[in-house]
Amino acid sequence: MTRRRIGILTSGGDSPGMNAAVWAAVRIGAGAGMQILGVRDGYKGLMDENVVELTTDRIEDVLDRGGTFLGTARCKEMLTEEGRAQAVRTIQKFGMEGLIVVGGDGSYQGARTLSQRGVPTVGLPGTIDNDLSYTDYTIGFDTALNTVCDSVLKIRDTMRSHDRVGIVEVMGRHCGDIALNAAVACGADYVLVPEMQYAEEFDLSNVARRVEHIYRTTRTYATIVLAEGVCYDMEHRAHVFRRRLEAATGHSVRETVLGYTQRGGSPSIYDRRLAINMADRAIQLLAQRVGNRVVGRRGGEIFDMDIMEALNMPRTFDRPLYDLANRLAGD
Numbered sequence: 571m572t573r574r575r576i577g578i579l580t581s582g583g584d585s586p587g588m589n590a591a592v593w594a595a596v597r598i599g600a601g602a603g604m605q606i607l608g609v610r611d612g613y614k615g616l617m618d619e620n621v622v623e624l625t626t627d628r629i630e631d632v633l634d635r636g637g638t639f640l641g642t643a644r645c646k647e648m649l650t651e652e653g654r655a656q657a658v659r660t661i662q663k664f665g666m667e668g669l670i671v672v673g674g675d676g677s678y679q680g681a682r683t684l685s686q687r688g689v690p691t692v693g694l695p696g697t698i699d700n701d702l703s704y705t706d707y708t709i710g711f712d713t714a715l716n717t718v719c720d721s722v723l724k725i726r727d728t729m730r731s732h733d734r735v736g737i738v739e740v741m742g743r744h745c746g747d748i749a750l751n752a753a754v755a756c757g758a759d760y761v762l763v764p765e766m767q768y769a770e771e772f773d774l775s776n777v778a779r780r781v782e783h784i785y786r787t788t789r790t791y792a793t794i795v796l797a798e799g800v801c802y803d804m805e806h807r808a809h810v811f812r813r814r815l816e817a818a819t820g821h822s823v824r825e826t827v828l829g830y831t832q833r834g835g836s837p838s839i840y841d842r843r844l845a846i847n848m849a850d851r852a853i854q855l856l857a858q859r860v861g862n863r864v865v866g867r868r869g870g871e872i873f874d875m876d877i878m879e880a881l882n883m884p885r886t887f888d889r890p891l892y893d894l895a896n897r898l899a900g901d
């Protein structure tokens with residue numbers, strides 16, 4: 571009996587837990603009598619016919635590895651009719667009856683175009699940014715948050731020793747979730763997120779005022795978490811903020827841009843569980859030949875919904891959490 575073939579690819583920025591999703595899809599798929607094919611380097615592998623069979627032996631040691639062993643790439647050909655047609659040709663050539671795409675909103679757009687061309691496709695949210703509104707959590711967010719919190723606390727140790735203000739810049743271009751959650755979990759003294767960029771609180775003079783208040787009344791060090799999406803076009807943003815804050819307060823300020831350390835590392839238990847549960851749902855959907863869906867988690871439950879509906883959901887900002895961050899900081 572020939573086994574049904576399902577493809578899987580990872581796309582967009584890598585995130586911890588992408589491998590766990592592939593691992594689970596292969597194991598669960600094998601149990602359901604499916605053969606899982608891995609597409610290398612995201613949609614680029616569909617352009618290049620770069621496809622490998624993923625046996626359970628082959629994926630044995632990837633569950634807890636960071637990054638994505640399948641590779642990921644940006645693939646501009648997917649934005650063209652010809653590129654999309656080539657993707658479908660590769661899918662047909664390898665006999666894939668469905669495709670799992672692990673990635674962010676751009677990757678979901680690609681998945682939608684394939685579903686429209688008759689390939690049942692299911693998206694799993696693989697991005698550290700937590701910027702997909704339809705799901706409470708994306709795969710990789712929890713790991714990145716833990717990495718960020720670890721760094722913020724280490725930076726605070728040295729700021730405390732030298733009586734300094736530390737500005738820690740974290741990832742999050744449109745979505746301040748990493749910054750906000752890290753600020754709360756670490757008790758940061760100020761958090762700057764893109765969602766509040768035009769609000770009054772954002773004014774740097776407010777940051778300076780809070781730092782001065784802390785130095786006058788409590789301690790002679792402070793921690794500020796800054797999301798990269800704040801003044802995104804500004805070059806050396808954290809450095810500029812440092813100079814301005816030093817000028818405004820007269821205190822010694824240091825900036826640290828965490829950069830790619832936030833993307834790497836073994837996925838947390840939470841991210842592994844999330845990836846495994848979501849891959850399970852994707853396999854169930856494709857076993858029934860249901861596509862054009864994305865999988866999410868809301869209120870503790872795994873669910874799936876239409877790709878377009880998910881992409882069209884307006885972004886919400888956790889204002890109560892932001893207010894809590896400020897109250898924790900003594901506002």
Ligand code: ATP
Pocket residue numbers: 581582583584613643644645646647648649673674675676677678679680681683697699
């Ligand atoms: P991240 O959140 O990490 O940036 P992402 O999935 O949003 O992840 P993108 O670079 O936006 O990352 O998209 C990944 C790939 O998805 C693109 O390189 C392209 O191949 C494909 N893609 C993006 N937008 C579309 C689209 N409108 N139609 C078809 N394919 C698309």
